[in-house]
Structure formats: C-alpha cells, structure tokens
Amino acid sequence: xxxxxxxxxxxxxxxxxxxxxxxxxxxxxxxxxxxxxxxxxxxxxxxxxxxxxxxxxxxxxxxxxxxxxxxxxxxxxxxxxxxxxxxxxxxxxxxxxxxxxxxxxxxxxxxxxxxxxxxxxxxxxxxxxxxxxxxxxxxxxxxxxxxxxxxxxxxxxxxxxxxxxxxxxxxxxxxxxxxxxxxxxxxxxxxxxxxxxxxxxxxxxxxxxxxxxxxxxxxxxxxxxxxxxxxxxxxxxxxxxxxxxxxxxxxxxxxxxxxxxxxxxxxxxxxxxxxxxxxxxxxxx
Amino acid sequence: xxxxxxxxxxxxxxxxxxxxxxxxxxxxxxxxxxxxxxxxxxxxxxxxxxxxxxxxxxxxxxxxxxxxxxxxxxxxxxxxxxxxxxxxxxxxxxxxxxxxxxxxxxxxxxxxxxxxxxxxxxxxxxxxxxxxxxxxxxxxxxxxxxxxxxxxxxxxxxxxxxxxxxxxxxxxxxxxxxxxxxxxxxxxxxxxxxxxxxxxxxxxxxxxxxxxxxxxxxxxxxxxxxxxxxxxxxxxxxxxxxxxxxxxxxxxxxxxxxxxxxxxxxxxxxxxxxxxxxxxxxxxxxxxxxxxxxxxxxxxxxxxxxxxxxxxxxxxxxxxxxxxxxxxxxxxxxxxxxxxxxxxxxxxxxxxxxx
Numbered sequence: 001x002x003x004x005x006x007x008x009x010x011x012x013x014x015x016x017x018x019x020x021x022x023x024x025x026x027x028x029x030x031x032x033x034x035x036x037x038x039x040x041x042x043x044x045x046x047x048x049x050x051x052x053x054x055x056x057x058x059x060x061x062x063x064x065x066x067x068x069x070x071x072x073x074x075x076x077x078x079x080x081x082x083x084x085x086x087x088x089x090x091x092x093x094x095x096x097x098x099x100x101x102x103x104x105x106x107x108x109x110x111x112x113x114x115x116x117x118x119x120x121x122x123x124x125x126x127x128x129x130x131x132x133x134x135x136x137x138x139x140x141x142x143x144x145x146x147x148x149x150x151x152x153x154x155x156x157x158x159x160x161x162x163x164x165x166x167x168x169x170x171x172x173x174x175x176x177x178x179x180x181x182x183x184x185x186x187x188x189x190x191x192x193x194x195x196x197x198x199x200x201x202x203x204x205x206x207x208x209x210x211x212x213x214x215x216x217x218x219x220x221x222x223x224x225x226x227x228x229x230x231x232x233x234x235x236x237x238x239x240x241x242x243x244x245x246x247x248x249x250x251x252x253x254x255x256x257x258x259x260x261x262x263x264x265x266x267x268x269x270x271x272x273x274x275x276x277x278x279x280x281x282x283x284x285x
Numbered sequence: 286x287x288x289x290x291x292x293x294x295x296x297x298x299x300x301x302x303x304x305x306x307x308x309x310x311x312x313x314x315x316x317x318x319x320x321x322x323x324x325x326x327x328x329x330x331x332x333x334x335x336x337x338x339x340x341x342x343x344x345x346x347x348x349x350x351x352x353x354x355x356x357x358x359x360x361x362x363x364x365x366x367x368x369x370x371x372x373x374x375x376x377x378x379x380x381x382x383x384x385x386x387x388x389x390x391x392x393x394x395x396x397x398x399x400x401x402x403x404x405x406x407x408x409x410x411x412x413x414x415x416x417x418x419x420x421x422x423x424x425x426x427x428x429x430x431x432x433x434x435x436x437x438x439x440x441x442x443x444x445x446x447x448x449x450x451x452x453x454x455x456x457x458x459x460x461x462x463x464x465x466x467x468x469x470x471x472x473x474x475x476x477x478x479x480x481x482x483x484x485x486x487x488x489x490x491x492x493x494x495x496x497x498x499x500x501x502x503x504x505x506x507x508x509x510x511x512x513x514x515x516x517x518x519x520x521x522x523x524x525x526x527x528x529x530x531x532x533x534x535x536x537x538x539x540x541x542x543x544x545x546x547x548x549x550x551x552x553x554x555x556x557x558x559x560x561x562x563x564x565x566x567x568x569x570x571x572x573x574x575x576x577x578x579x580x581x582x583x584x585x586x587x588x589x590x591x592x593x594x595x596x597x598x599x600x601x602x603x604x605x606x607x608x609x610x611x612x613x614x615x616x617x618x619x620x621x622x623x624x625x626x627x628x629x630x631x632x633x634x635x636x637x638x639x640x
Contacts, residue, residue, distance in 0.1 A: 172368050172370060175372070176437075177374070177389075180360075180437070181390060181441060182385070190389070
C-alpha cells in the first residue's frame, strides 16, 4: 500500500508511517476503544441486560425526559440559528461582531458553570427564584430548568453552521427573488432554505446529539430526582453509582448508539455540503 | 417608459459613490452607463432599481414616466434586473427559474399554470434555449445562464430592463455574440434598457446613448459617435479609446506640438496645455515637415486591421500611431529607425472645462 502525498512533496517514508500510526493509535485508544467497550460490556450477557434495565420505570422516564428536552431545545435553537444567521449574513448593522462573540459563549464556558448560572438566576436564592416560586413556577430541580440549560448549552450549533454558509452564498439570489416580486417569506422558503438545507441539517444533527448527551449543566440544575428530573445521562450515572454496572452500560450504549448514528449522518451531510460548495464554485465561474 | 433621476447622492460610510447625479432616459432607449470600477455606475443602476436607497435629500428624485417612485420598493417598480453573476436559483430548473416571478404573484394576479407554461416556453424560444427547460443552472454554459437570467427578468413583463455588467464574466467570443443578440432583442422588444459596463467597446457597439461616469459623477452623455469623436474632457477621451499625449501650445487656432508627453507624469502648470491625439490621427513620415516631432520606432505590430507603430521621443515617452498597411509598406519602416510624427487632428481641453 503506497501512501500518496497530495502536493507531490515527499516526506520520507518513515515520517509518513510514524505520523499515521500515531494518529490511528490515538483515535483507537482514546476514542474507538471506549465506545467498543461500552457495547461489549452491554452485550456481555446478551439482550437480557437490556430487558432487565428497561423494566425499570425510572429508565423509561429518563428516556422520555431526554426525548422531551431534546424535542423542545432543538427546534428552539434551530429557529434562533436561522434568525441569527439570516440577520448576520444579509444585513449590515453595528454590533455584528459582538453578536457573533456572544453566540459562541456556550462553547467557551464550562457546562457546569452554565448550569450554575441558571441556579443563580432561577434558584430560590436567585434573582428570579422567589418571584417565580410565588407565581407557582418551579424552574430549578424541575423540567423547565433542564430545558433552559440545554437550550443554553446547544445554542450555537445551528447558528455556527449556517452563518459562514449563508455569508458564502451571498445575497444575490435573494435580491433577484425580491426584484421579481417575491415577498420575504417566499424568498426564504423557495430560495434561501433549499440552498442551506444540508448545512441546516448538519447543525440540527449536532445540536441534537449534544442536547441528548448533555451531563454537566443538567446535573447541576436537575437535582437528579429519580423518575422526575433524571435525563438518560444522569440515569446512567445513578445506575453506575448504585453499582448496577450492566444496566449502566446498557443505557450508556443507547447514548453511544445515538452518537454513532450522529457521526454517520454527519459524515454524509459533510459530503453533501462539500458537493454543494463545489457546485457553487462552478456556477460562479 | 421614460426614466429620470435628479440630484442623486449616495455615500457608504466615508465613501462617496454618487455626487449630484442627474440623468434622463427616453422611452425605448438602450443606454449604457460606462466607467471604471468605483465610478458609481452600478450604484446608480441599483438605486434606479430600488435595490439601494439614495441619501435622503429634498432635491433627489427618481421618476418613472414622470411619477416619483423613490418611496416604492423594488418589487413595486416593475423592473427586470439582471445581475452580474446571473444569480440564478441553483436548485430550480431553467423552467422554474424563468417562471419564478409569475409563480410568486399573489393569488389574485397570478396567471394559471397553463398560462405560465405558455409564457415560459415563449421566452425559452426567444432566448433560443427551447428544450433546455429541465436543465439545472449548473448544467449550462456561462452564456446560456446569462440568457436564462434575462428571460427570467423579462417574464414579469417589466417596464424597464436593468443589466449590471451582464457579459463581464464571459469569454470574449461569447461576449461578442451576446452583445449582438442583445441589440437584436432590443430592436424587437423596444424596452427601455439601462446597461452597466466597464467595456467601452461594448458600450460603443450596443448603446443608443452612452453615459460616461467617473468618480461619482457623470462626465458626458451622448451618442456613441459623439463621445468618441467629440469627448468633453481628457477622461472621456482616454476612456473611450487609446489616447496619445503631447506637450504643445495653441497658436492661432492650431496646436503646435513640441514633444511627446506622458500621461503618468503630467503636470499642467509646468508644461502648458496637453494636446491629445488619437492613434489614427497621427501621421508618420521620414522627413521633418512643418511640425514633425523626431522619434525612434520602438515596436511594430502588424497583427490587426492596420499597422500599429510605437514611436518614442528622446524624452523616453511613447506614442502609438495607427497607419494603413499601404502607408506602412510605402515607408518601409523598421525598428530603431528615425521618423517624424505629426498630428492630422488634435484636441485640447481648457483646464476649467465643465459640462
């Protein structure tokens, strides 16, 4: 098997092989091996482990809660991402770069801190906690808190994917549509959306994976009340801490499966976006 | 439909794009906005379309058929705009692209499916692309895409056609073909058309009237032969064809050339008036004559419709003279030979000339 160098400048063979070995080794040990172990452990006793683990009503409630939180936060962040990237790519306004920086905050901040911020804001000792509790709203240690925190943490995914894509595509097509008499929403649905669909899906997939798997921020905010505010990742922790290792691995493998599916879809969509970019280059010749 | 703009100003941040620009376009005319990059021509076109808004001023007016449309948005102005890079909808077929303007009409004014189909097919015939309806823009050549962009703009039956450097991104040969095609189309449709270009050849060939723009202002407006043979100032003369610069003086209504000048280092105060001569207005001879300027033949180019001879004076400055092949062979010129250049016709622009 020969190793081809794209630029025709040949590194010596031993350099190439060493680098490739290190890379593959790194990926194998730190990434592939842990994931493989999860499935290995989960399937050690066959499907029995899954049957037992899923008999627990807490498990179902955890799965249900994770799905609920994801079902709320992903659409909300998708809408926000679309709005933000539309504004940033199509309009000129002051504070644009500030907005871009703000959008990236959830990436810079540790998830635990993110959760803590919400406790400070909405907890009973927090800014709004007293008022909300008087109105009968429970945010911290309840589902609304989990939803809020998940929205915060997965905030940037769709926006970060769409902004460069829409900036690259420019405004010409939209202006053409408007000059032909299309209204704003018509322009968005018939012209903009088809052009960004792969990037949009890509962002949604990433947002979804993160929303399902978030641990740190949710852990701070939820209190992990069994059957009420335990999401799937929290449930895995509870199982493991309770020395119910097989069940923990079984539940963890569900999350790992979501992760693998996400990877597969991500790769496919990346390929699609690349293809679209290539077409863009042809059209603009 | 006649268009008139008055006292248009436009600045972007600190950049002045248009400075007190006024223009009148008659119904059915094809006019070209011609100028270098940054002259403001595209900005003016977009302001007429409604894609840009001019600076707010009392005197500014944009009149379509006498009616002020400054407050109308682009969709209301019923203009057909063709973008420089076509801006075709990438994911729609040629048919869907052309039909777009008709499909997005509100239910009340929207034509039936059959009518839309009929109109689009009509246009496909007009742009000589019948049978291409199902293709995607990525499957078309540049010239074909441009024709689709034009058909798409025509589909909504606009009152005026606005083209932003429509042929800029195409090969020379394709450009020539499309130029001729556009001219024929205009003769058939008689739609008021405004074309932006930086290619003077294109403007001279296609337009009824040329508007020469430079640095946010209009330098001259006139028919092609007028701006070419009777330019209002040095800029217009230089932009519309090659120009040779001489030092000289005006005596008794005649220009006396004293030496070859250089456009780059021109200093009017030091050298008096510049005298401008077009290459075909220069004469070359082996004898000095009355007012010939001595020079050496630097380069000879015979690949063209006439002989182009580059002559340099002792100061190092060069001029290009165009002589007929017969004259060239008569003289039997060779590189390095000494010759004398004189001007059949010359032009002088007085320093404070204003249009």
